[in-house]
Amino acid sequence: MTTKEKILKEALELFAVKGYDGVSVREIAGAVGVRESALYKHFKNKEDILNNIIDATKERIAGAYIENQVPEAVEPDVAGGYRRLTTEKLCEISWNLFQLYTKDPVVSNIRKLLMREQFSNSIIAKKYNQFFLNGVVERQAQTFAALVEDGVFRKEDTKIIALQFYGPIFLLFQRYDCEPEQEEAIKRMLYEHVRAFGRNYSRKEEQAL
Template structure:
């Protein structure tokens, strides 16, 4: 099977960025990790920043595929809200588990997340990306979703930004626990319990 050097460079760079940080890695380091000459690397990417930009493109492509694979509702927010209006708690748990383990177990996504976790303190660009993917972005999406669900009287009358925080905060905390070595079975149980409790407390019958 023919080697995909362009892809190998992305994977090697992401691994190194997650381990040493963006500034701690040179183009030479990436080339050595792949097992090619630095001059050969430049046939595929113009610079280290170009490699990083292509990591972002690949990340977005993978994320979109993942949302389809876990059967997360797609489309305009009104359509997404309609889908979540009739979704069962068991289906919601399946979606949550799929997304959770994508960010924690997928080689690409987990290293991307860990890279941004560290790099957010060193770079405005990386900080923006971290919040876009893992804090402010998800919270903004969920707040709008819960606003529509409250308006449709599917959820109790509650501040939708609070609902977003209430739903998402334990998930981020569980990611940190899983990164620290918590057992997978324990995390699954606690994630399921969180979804069940949230649905029972805020969702109307």
């Protein structure tokens, strides 16, 4: 692990325990075992450290999307990619990504950190909104637009479709944070949500009525 990587690791662990505002650059340097001046060779300030943690988290998430063969990450034809996936495979992918956001030591910690710190730091509030709230809805709306255009889903407001898909999953994140011992029950709920969502918006279901 390089010094830069160690700085990011130690900073995230400190932020997760003490909060962003409760940690100083000097404290991060001490946890890494370097002088404060040495830390500034790698990062401009504490916000730069946080931004780099977020960038690294995005790369981690992108890697997981590729590993799980999510169509947006691996297919030029997004709608075609989803057409080829069975409902059960979609459930499996959704659960794998759910675990990334709730169990991965980097992704889970940054999610909880931004969620907690948004109330006391307007800059972090914007990052949280872009990373885990409105930004997610905007990105998913693009996917659903492709599915609507291709005739996979019936024609509806794609932002509303995205909100109805992501909203329950976001709620399940919070439930998992409070009740990790209920993992199996939460997994069943996630699977049923994905199935019900597909039935609700599928053009096939619409044509069968």
